[in-house]
Amino acid sequence: MSAASPSLSLTMSQSYDQARVAADWLCERLGHRAPQVAMILGSGLGDLTALLGDPLKVAYSEIPYLPRPGVAGHAGTLWRGVLAGVDTLIFQGRFHYYEGHDLATVTLPVRIVRCLEIPTLILTAAVGGIRDDLRPGALVLLHDHLNLLGENPLRGPNDERHGPRFPDLSAVYSARLRQLVRASADELGLTVTEGVYACFPGPSYETPAEVRMARALGADVVGMSTVPEAIVAGHAGLDVLAIAVVTNAAAGLGEPLNHDDVLEESRKAVAHLGRLLIHSLPRLASPPDNPA
Numbered sequence: 001m002s003a004a005s006p007s008l009s010l011t012m013s014q015s016y017d018q019a020r021v022a023a024d025w026l027c028e029r030l031g032h033r034a035p036q037v038a039m040i041l042g043s044g045l046g047d048l049t050a051l052l053g054d055p056l057k058v059a060y061s062e063i064p065y066l067p068r069p070g071v072a073g074h075a076g077t078l079w080r081g082v083l084a085g086v087d088t089l090i091f092q093g094r095f096h097y098y099e100g101h102d103l104a105t106v107t108l109p110v111r112i113v114r115c116l117e118i119p120t121l122i123l124t125a126a127v128g129g130i131r132d133d134l135r136p137g138a139l140v141l142l143h144d145h146l147n148l149l150g151e152n153p154l155r156g157p158n159d160e161r162h163g164p165r166f167p168d169l170s171a172v173y174s175a176r177l178r179q180l181v182r183a184s185a186d187e188l189g190l191t192v193t194e195g196v197y198a199c200f201p202g203p204s205y206e207t208p209a210e211v212r213m214a215r216a217l218g219a220d221v222v223g224m225s226t227v228p229e230a231i232v233a234g235h236a237g238l239d240v241l242a243i244a245v246v247t248n249a250a251a252g253l254g255e256p257l258n259h260d261d262v263l264e265e266s267r268k269a270v271a272h273l274g275r276l277l278i279h280s281l282p283r284l285a286s287p288p289d290n291p292a
């Protein structure tokens with residue numbers, strides 16, 4: 001049932017059915033009680049799974065309909081365990097549009113999270129920094145995005161089981177969750193800023209002119225993921241937090257780019273991102289009317 005090669009285009013209803021099958025399969029394998037929080041880990045951030053206590057894991061290749069990630073730094077393992085007392089599901093690795101997948105496949109993990117009835121989704125990503133203060137290692141909470149993919153994962157007939165035809169994305173990145181993380185960062189003495197993510201299709205890094213365009217459009221960071229996942233999560237009514245790790249100055253603003261350097265920088269950031277998650281996760285997992 002799983003595919004190693006890029007998939008053909010799926011309708012939204014087919015992706016709902018696939019997510020339902022995968023979620024039911026995961027309930028049998030990892031337990032029927034819904035985890036409190038789900039995370040999708042970006043390039044080089046896989047070592048965050050070491051924070052999990054009592055971990056259970058399953059290879060993506062075993063999960064119905066999930067392809068194997070084809071990019072270094074994306075292991076392709078799904079974990080369930082306890083992080084700072086919070087029952088957490090972690091996708092160690094994501095699918096990117098540039099790998100050749102359609103956006104339904106890219107966002108299948110998000111649909112699975114919805115089918116598992118997990119209310120809160122934390123997206124993480126490695127990014128290039130455009131804003132002058134964003135040096136490698138900086139953590140940026142996304143408060144908005146520019147979808148420059150030229151595609152939208154919700155294109156095609158809408159399936160109301162997923163969400164409404166015309167979802168409002170004006171608050172897709174939860175202000176409440178961002179505020180909780182900022183409070184945790186303050187208590188830990190960590191610097192965290194906010195910014196706008198511009199999503200390019202990749203796999204080539206942006207040109208300097210594209211980075212200047214993204215800056216002029218209001219972007220603070222650039223990347224090749226996260227936005228399709230956030231759109232689908234917003235459509236499905238999930239509470240979304242997105243944390244970007246700056247791994248490099250965006251093209252034209254620093255050194256030439258390569259993925260090995262991106263991985264090296266994001267692996268370095270695991271330590272402080274991990275501290276931040278350990279501190280903030282109990283608050284993020286608490287219902288708004290019952291703060292931890």
Ligand SMILES: O=P(O)(O)O[C@@H]1C[C@H](O)[C@@H](CO)O1
Nearest residue numbers: 042043125126224225259262
């Ligand atoms: O999965 P993320 O967005 O963290 O990965 C970034 C974007 C490309 O896949 C890759 C470029 O180095 O890292």
Ligand code: HPA
Nearest residue numbers: 126127128222223224250
């Ligand atoms: O500069 C970048 N551009 C796009 N994606 C990235 N992922 C890490 N750095 C970058």
